[in-house]
Structures are given as structure tokens and as C-alpha cells.
Amino acid sequence: MTDAPTRIPVTGSAAYEITVGRGIIGTVADALDERVAKVLIVHTPTVGRMAEELRASLQDRYDQVLLAEVPDAESAKRVEVAAFCWQILGQADFTRSDAVIGLGGGAVTDLAGFVAATWLRGVQVVQIPTTVLGMVDAAVGGKTGINTAEGKNLVGAFFAPRAVICDLDLLETLPKNEVLAGFAEVAKAGFIADPAILDLIEADVDRVSDPSTSEFREVIERAIAVKASVVSEDFLEGGAREMLNYGHTLGHAIEHAERYQWRHGVAVAIGMMFAAELGRMAGSLSDEAVERHRRVLTLLGLPQSYPAGRWPGLLATMQRDKKARAGMLRFIVLDDIAKPRVLAGVDQSVLQFAYQEIAN
Structure with missing residues (x-):
């Protein structure tokens, strides 16, 4: 570079x-x-x-x-x-x-x-x-x-x-856990649009997450380029920009439940794991792609689960989320890596089953 x-x-x-x-x-x-x-x-x-x-x-x-x-x-x-x-x-x-x-x-x-x-x-x-x-x-x-x-x-x-x-x-002076929490959004860019980011994380997570390396700069620039491309197409979030919310509907609900004491990336990591399970239950995302989520997030030291008993409160918060429309929850799911789409009007029982897959 x-x-x-x-x-x-x-x-x-x-x-x-x-x-x-x-x-x-x-x-x-x-x-x-x-x-x-x-x-x-x-x-x-x-x-x-x-x-x-x-x-x-x-x-x-x-x-x-x-x-x-x-x-x-x-x-x-x-x-x-x-x-x-x-x-x-x-x-x-x-x-x-x-x-x-x-x-x-x-x-x-x-x-x-x-x-x-x-x-x-x-x-x-x-x-x-x-x-x-x-x-x-x-x-x-x-x-x-x-x-x-x-x-x-x-x-x-x-x-x-x-x-x-x-x-x-x-x-370069950021604590390592702060860097890795931010990498949830870097990984998100890989999942929704640029799989080369995931390849780089899987190849050598230590160099990729070291701010002094060329690999770090490459994934940062790739993640920014993903967002810039989407924002250029849809600044006001009328369509394509929604895909940037991958993992955010549940992630924001977790942040609210934790009174914003959790880092955003930590909550979004759990939200992406939930979205992956939801995609699998919707019949679109393969087992292999779901496991890739788990592997990448594990390499980054990010969590993938949340307590089982918190579901009712999380659901109530999600129903107030600004991404909901006419009371209907909307989630971004993947048909495959780098193939996002909107999933709307999901039955609450399906949502709960997906949550059970990440509950601890």
C-alpha cells in the first residue's frame, strides 16, 4: 500500500x-x-x-x-x-x-x-x-x-x-479491545458486500487488526469504500442503504438493554449472528455461511450470544426501532455472503427460534 x-x-x-x-x-x-x-x-x-x-x-x-x-x-x-x-x-x-x-x-x-x-x-x-x-x-x-x-x-x-x-x-494508541469492537463494522462490510475483507481477517487476524500494518489499512479502506458506494446510491436510506443495517436491529436493542454501556460493535456482532441464523431459518443462508460468521467473529474476539431470558424486552425495543414500518419489523438477511436483502413481516415465533440459536 x-x-x-x-x-x-x-x-x-x-x-x-x-x-x-x-x-x-x-x-x-x-x-x-x-x-x-x-x-x-x-x-x-x-x-x-x-x-x-x-x-x-x-x-x-x-x-x-x-x-x-x-x-x-x-x-x-x-x-x-x-x-x-x-x-x-x-x-x-x-x-x-x-x-x-x-x-x-x-x-x-x-x-x-x-x-x-x-x-x-x-x-x-x-x-x-x-x-x-x-x-x-x-x-x-x-x-x-x-x-x-x-x-x-x-x-x-x-x-x-x-x-x-x-x-x-x-x-495506534487505541486499546486492542476497542480496535476489535470496531472491527464488527469492518466484518459487516465483508458479509454484505466485500468478501475479500473476510478473507484477510481469516488469513491473519493479528496483522489485520494491527493499526500499523498495510493489511489494516486495506480492510479499513475496503470497508469505507463499501459504505461510500452505498451512500452515494442512497443517501436518505430509501432503499439500498438499508443493507448497512445488517445486525443492527437486534444490536441496537441490546445496546438499549445494556443502557448503552456496551460498545456498539459488541452488540452488532451478536446482531449479525442473529441475522445469520434468521437467514438460515428463512431458507436462504447456507450452514457454511452461518459458520463463517461464527468463525470470523470468534477470530475477532467478538461475542455471538446473549441471555435467553432477555428476548421479550429486546422484541419490544425492536418494535420501536426506526427501521420498523407500520409496526412491521424489517431485518437485513443474506441469501449468501455479499447478497443482502430485506426480510419483513417475519412471524414472531420464527424470530424467537432464531434467537434461541444464539441464546446462552
Whole structure:
């Protein structure tokens, strides 16, 4: 792999560019409109030093560069936190020509995007994800949102970023379990569209999950390319984009059940195993393909089961999921690896049988 940055375009009605490389965080100013005078960097405590360094690098270029430190993980995605950010923007007199930068994991980029989408009905946002999950999923698709007591991401907006900067150097200090949790979304891209990702994981999971290697960069770029291609075709999730929800219907219900204390990727891994079993029960997915799910997720150290007694609560949460339509649950299942489709109106007994296959 070359050391030069890779540029992955999102085309269509909401065009922007995703840049992947090393040592490229300093290019953020080049991604912003030249009219920008004020910038708000939304970040978590864990990347506080990085935020301060970024602020220092931008201060000579802009009239004001402000910091908004928000809680880690899903605790950031609350209306009270969004209101805190809006207050900063209001007190600093941010106009439509100013900008927000999201610096952090997927929850922070979701929040920063939502704040940008809603302030004055939309100001520029550049996303700088600092986790695997953020790079391959949350930051790159233009979905923004916050959670409510009733469920995850029920309040939000489709809002394209000005640019996404994926600096792989930012991942090298991540704990291994954080990297592997993010790899649930990398594996998802392999299951729904690009089996070469699965081949690389199976060939040498240690190198693939090491942020310093060329294999790591390749699977990250492949996963981003899958999402960019789908988003280019269907930005507003009217059709093809639904396939990106593979494993997410049950996964989001598990996150809700765990009060968002679980990493997103861990919950989605269980959700993908459930979706694989559901596909098998629907008569479309082979035993071999289901076992490949189990093998890949095991290699990544990700779970594939959840307690049997939690099913009634999970079902109730799924019925409130934003992907349900007219009270009808919709799941993405596979006819084969890289052949996703929608399965709607499944009898609850079938869902329960599929859940029993992953229950512990």
C-alpha cells in the first residue's frame, strides 16, 4: 500500500470526500470553506490533548477556535449535551459560514454532525474519527443523531459532512479491545458486500487488526469504500442503504438493554449472528455461511450470544426501532455472503427460534 492518502468519494446528491492516510489531521483547514471565521471542536476527554493540539494549529487561521468537551461514548448522545454545544455556538455568535469539527469516536461524530445540522438549519462539519468504528461507519455516512430513553438514534438528521479525515496514526494508541469492537463494522462490510475483507481477517487476524500494518489499512479502506458506494446510491436510506443495517436491529436493542454501556460493535456482532441464523431459518443462508460468521467473529474476539431470558424486552425495543414500518419489523438477511436483502413481516415465533440459536 502506498503512503499517499487515499481519497474515497461519496457522490450523488450529497457529495463529499473521505481521505484515508497517515499524519493527515493537519489538512482539516484545507477541507473547510475559505469563508469560515469560527470553529468549534467537539471532543471527548480521552482525546483532550489531541483537541488542544488541533486548536493550537488552527488558531492563526481563524478568528476563534473553541473547544466543547463532551462525555465519552453514548453518554455524549443526549439532548442535554447537544444543548450545551448549541449554547457555545450561540454565545460565540456562530453564523452559517462557520464550522464544527467532530473529533472522537462514533458517538462524538454523530453528536457533532447533529449539532451542525441543527444550528441555523445547517453549518459545515468536518469529521475526524479517532476510532475504527468512527472511520468505517459512524463518521462517513452523513447520518447524525442522539438517543432518547425510548431508543437509539431516534432523533437525528441526514446531513453530509464537508469532509471526513481518517488519520490512521490516531488509532495506534487505541486499546486492542476497542480496535476489535470496531472491527464488527469492518466484518459487516465483508458479509454484505466485500468478501475479500473476510478473507484477510481469516488469513491473519493479528496483522489485520494491527493499526500499523498495510493489511489494516486495506480492510479499513475496503470497508469505507463499501459504505461510500452505498451512500452515494442512497443517501436518505430509501432503499439500498438499508443493507448497512445488517445486525443492527437486534444490536441496537441490546445496546438499549445494556443502557448503552456496551460498545456498539459488541452488540452488532451478536446482531449479525442473529441475522445469520434468521437467514438460515428463512431458507436462504447456507450452514457454511452461518459458520463463517461464527468463525470470523470468534477470530475477532467478538461475542455471538446473549441471555435467553432477555428476548421479550429486546422484541419490544425492536418494535420501536426506526427501521420498523407500520409496526412491521424489517431485518437485513443474506441469501449468501455479499447478497443482502430485506426480510419483513417475519412471524414472531420464527424470530424467537432464531434467537434461541444464539441464546446462552
